[in-house]
Amino acid sequence: MNRKKIKHITKYRLFWPIVCLILVLLFNLIKTPTFFKVSINSNGVLYGYIIDIINRSSELIILAVGMTLCVASSAGTDISVGATMAVAGAVCCSILGSGEAYNAPYFVGILGALLVAVLCGAWNGFLVAKLKIQPMVATLILFTAGRGIAQLITGGNILYIKVDNFKYLGSTLPHVPVPTPIFVAIGVVILTYLLLKKTALNMYIQSVGINSKASRLLGLNSTLIIFLTYMFCGLCAGIAGVIATSRIYSIDANNVGLNLELDAILAVALGGNSLGGGKFSLAGSVIGAITIQALSTSLYAMGVSADQLPVYKAVVVILIVTLQSPEFKKFVNHQKQKRVEKIGEKVA
Amino acid sequence: MNIAKKTKEKLDGNNFLLMITILLFFALYLAGMFAFHEKGFGKPQVFLNLFISNAGLLIAAAGMTMVLITGGIDISIGSVIGMTCMLLAWMMEKKGISAGASIVIVLIVGTVFGLVQGFLIAYLKIQPFIVTLAGMFFARGMTAIISKDMITITNETFLRMAGEKINFNFITTYNKKGMAIHPYIYVSVIIAIIVFILIFLFLKYTKFGRSIYAVGGNEQSALLMGLNVRRIKLRVYVMNGFLAALAGFVFCLNSSGGFVEQARGFEMEAIASSVIGGTLLTGGVGNVIGSLFGVLIKGTIESIITFQGTLSSWWTKIAIAALLCFFIVMQSLFAAVKKKK
Numbered sequence: 001m002n003r004k005k006i007k008h009i010t011k012y013r014l015f016w017p018i019v020c021l022i023l024v025l026l027f028n029l030i031k032t033p034t035f036f037k038v039s040i041n042s043n044g045v046l047y048g049y050i051i052d053i054i055n056r057s058s059e060l061i062i063l064a065v066g067m068t069l070c071v072a073s074s075a076g077t078d079i080s081v082g083a084t085m086a087v088a089g090a091v092c093c094s095i096l097g098s099g100e101a102y103n104a105p106y107f108v109g110i111l112g113a114l115l116v117a118v119l120c121g122a123w124n125g126f127l128v129a130k131l132k133i134q135p136m137v138a139t140l141i142l143f144t145a146g147r148g149i150a151q152l153i154t155g156g157n158i159l160y161i162k163v164d165n166f167k168y169l170g171s172t173l174p175h176v177p178v179p180t181p182i183f184v185a186i187g188v189v190i191l192t193y194l195l196l197k198k199t200a201l202n203m204y205i206q207s208v209g210i211n212s213k214a215s216r217l218l219g220l221n222s223t224l225i226i227f228l229t230y231m232f233c234g235l236c237a238g239i240a241g242v243i244a245t246s247r248i249y250s251i252d253a254n255n256v257g258l259n260l261e262l263d264a265i266l267a268v269a270l271g272g273n274s275l276g277g278g279k280f281s282l283a284g285s286v287i288g289a290i291t292i293q294a295l296s297t298s299l300y301a302m303g304v305s306a307d308q309l310p311v312y313k314a315v316v317v318i319l320i321v322t323l324q325s326p327e328f329k330k331f332v333n334h335q336k337q338k339r340v341e342k343i344g345e346k347v348a
Numbered sequence: 349m350n351i352a353k354k355t356k357e358k359l360d361g362n363n364f365l366l367m368i369t370i371l372l373f374f375a376l377y378l379a380g381m382f383a384f385h386e387k388g389f390g391k392p393q394v395f396l397n398l399f400i401s402n403a404g405l406l407i408a409a410a411g412m413t414m415v416l417i418t419g420g421i422d423i424s425i426g427s428v429i430g431m432t433c434m435l436l437a438w439m440m441e442k443k444g445i446s447a448g449a450s451i452v453i454v455l456i457v458g459t460v461f462g463l464v465q466g467f468l469i470a471y472l473k474i475q476p477f478i479v480t481l482a483g484m485f486f487a488r489g490m491t492a493i494i495s496k497d498m499i500t501i502t503n504e505t506f507l508r509m510a511g512e513k514i515n516f517n518f519i520t521t522y523n524k525k526g527m528a529i530h531p532y533i534y535v536s537v538i539i540a541i542i543v544f545i546l547i548f549l550f551l552k553y554t555k556f557g558r559s560i561y562a563v564g565g566n567e568q569s570a571l572l573m574g575l576n577v578r579r580i581k582l583r584v585y586v587m588n589g590f591l592a593a594l595a596g597f598v599f600c601l602n603s604s605g606g607f608v609e610q611a612r613g614f615e616m617e618a619i620a621s622s623v624i625g626g627t628l629l630t631g632g633v634g635n636v637i638g639s640l641f642g643v644l645i646k647g648t649i650e651s652i653i654t655f656q657g658t659l660s661s662w663w664t665k666i667a668i669a670a671l672l673c674f675f676i677v678m679q680s681l682f683a684a685v686k687k688k689k
Contacts, residue, residue: 077477131680136421136477137629138676144616145669148662156660262481275475307492307608310485317482318468325472 017272017284020320021291028298046177049297057293058181059085059240059257062188063264064285066236068273069192069229072209074128075277076135077265078233083146084120085241085257088113090150092242093159093251102163114238120146121234122227129226143261150253160250170246181243188239192232193282205229209277263292266317272324365626365678369641372671376648384655392516392531398647403536404429404599405617405646409625409639410547411591412618417551418584419564419631420469420476424483425592426614428458431487432596434606437499440506447505455593461487462589463582470581484615491608498607501600509535510601536601543594548636560584564631620668621646624675645671 009015028035028049038048063081070078092113097103120142127138172179196202204225207215212222237257244256269275270291271284292313299312322328381390388394399406408425415422432454439450461483468479501507514537515530551557562570563580571577599611623629624645625638649667653659 127676131677132684133676133680134629137623140616140619140623141669141673141676144620144672145666148665148669151660151662152666156662262485265478265481269478275478305492305496307496308489311489311493314482314484314486314489317478317485321474321478321482322468322472325474327472 013272013281014284014287016320016324017270017287017291020270021287021294024291024294024298028294028301031298032301040177043172044175044177045172045179049301051179053290053294053297054182054185055179056297057290058179058185059243060260060263060267060289060293061185061286062236062240062243063260064267064271064289065188065192065282066233067264067268068271068280068282068285069205070135070233071265071268071273071275072277072280073205073226073229074135075209075275076128077261077268077275078121078124078139078230079136079261079265080120080124080139080142080146081233081237081240081264082257082259082261083143083150084117084234084237085244085260086147086150086251086253087120087153088117088238088241089245089251089256090153090159090253091116092245093161094153096161096163096166098159098161100162106165110242113242114235117234117238117241118231119234121231121237124234125227125230128230129223147253150251150256154251154253156253158250158252166246167249168246170243170249181247184239184243188236189282189286196282201225206279209280264289266313267292270317270320365675365682366635366638366641368678369625369638369645369675373641373645373648376645376652380648380652380655384652387655389651389655393529394651396516396531396533396537398644398651399537399540400534401602401650402643402647403534403540404595404602404611405614405621405643406540406640407543407591407595407598408614408618409621409643410544410636411588411595412615413622413625413627413634413636413639414547414551414560414584415476415588416619416622416627416629417560417564417631417634418581419567420581420585421619421629422465422476422480422483422585422588422592423615423619424461424465424480424487425588425595425618426611426616427484427487427491428461428589428592429596429599429611429614430606430608431491431494432458432593433600433603433610434491434494434499434608436506436597436600437501437606438494440501440503441499442495447503447509450506451597454597455590458593458596459586459590462586462592465589466582466585469585470578488608488612491606491610495606496608498605500605506601507604510604514538534601536598539594539598543591544636544640551636556580556583561632564633566632617646617668620672623679624671626675626679628679 025035032049035049038046038051041047063085067078067081070076092109095104095112096106096109102109124135124139124142127133127141128135131138168174169180169184196205204215204220207218208220208222208225212226216222240260241257245251265275267288268285270288271281271286272288273280273284295313295316296309299309300306304312377395383389408429412422412425435454435457436450439445439453440447445453465479465483468474469476512535513532514534515532551560559570559575559580562573562575563577567577570580596611600606603610621642622634622639623642625635625640625642627634627638646668649671650664653661653664653667
């Protein structure tokens, strides 16, 4: 009975992602006993390891949400999100200008950035859904060109924004103790969740991801659904780009969101989502994103430098995907069976 | 009639794309020659420079083509090249290991790297993208662990190897401008070209080479045909690891040093070259000759932008992306037409 219960729990989709996250957090707790301590600093802002992790993972969470839908609907990854972030940031900064006051109202800058990001997503979506190009290849185009375009927009310079309230989005609003990116990330996750649950979109995306031909025969417009997921992924990248720009209140087209597309894909994979499309779990991706950031933060705390960090990330990723791989599970089951047989022989 | 039909068949689809690639290269090059004639674009040396500055990319693209033909992908090669350069520099400068031994060690490291990735991909059936993504992180991080600072190679044997010019004495007449100058290439180009020819022959004429196409075309059919799909995939990744290390060595001959950010984004250049050269990312179709022209086109665009002088470097990225886009769209259109037939 008990064993059955355990089996039931381990079969639960989010079991392994959560276990990973808990392991990372536990490891941290042993290393730094003050890990879960949250206090308020002199500016009236909450701080502590946990807050830092969630704050820093905001962009990644937003990207992972968009990426999850892309992966689910088209069985492919959008590798252009990092470049799209740079483009969005560049548009935002060039609209607002680097003077003492904004050249255009604040929301115009943000809207412009998001619009361009959606256009980037629509371009990817057009290539993937309409022209039926492999997602990785289709997004490779923007991946290659994106930073070039961003530099074209900024004229190759690093643009600084001097107006103070531009920083609010990336740091904290006055008199609010929680960093703003956290709110944005939570907002994006909740809105997406509602959008998926309250409409049939959830089902549609999964069905298109599992078998797009069959879905089309069923009467679903698979092309449109895949197109929409890519557009949405572009939008998410745009939001993340604006936050990242606001964090450093400047745009450096070469470095904003660098390698973040890889982290986003990892977050999706760590969340227990199959990269082969079909069924997906938004919560899994969010947990995956937090796990990655927790891992990074804890390694930084241990004195690993930013350059060396990828080694540990890679080892963890390989361990996790190996554990999740069906072949490995088959192998383990086979070994188990062998042992049972041996015991059986002994008893006999 | 029969011949006409045959040629038409031959020109179909992918061969046609290859033709476009080759024509495009000549068109671009001729355009460059016309536009920058007085600046000396037409000199043989400019053409040879395409090979000199892209020797590493040539080898990497050949390996990448092979991996793409199996239907996989390897995005770790840029990092492996960076790691190779750093390891070479570190072994020769900090540990005093001889140049020859260092090169052998580096090649072994690359091969083992490929072996591990290949095992995970072929035997544990983890997606190539994820495995090589982790490989990319790992190699880049290892580079930083070996040394965070730039190491410049001062090893004499290595520098002699890197600086060894091979002159083409017979083309002097073309190149007179006051003094007689011979166009030249470096050893790295020779290595790259030999590797290229070997891989071309290997893919075209060996049993294993053909089975790579079979696996990429349809894995299930290949399996039913009696091919050991797993072992073939493993071997391809091992070979690719070796080639990545070799590309790193050649790259190092050009740069004579190692630093953490070296060859970042190189894998995408290799993939772009292969795709421009007509390799399908769905697997089963591809040709190293196409990749050669893919690399040359990329080099030509770069040198046109350098010759032009006023265009900023990011135009290279945009131009390559535009080309990539063109070829990818063409490929998909051809695929659609084929399906309709």
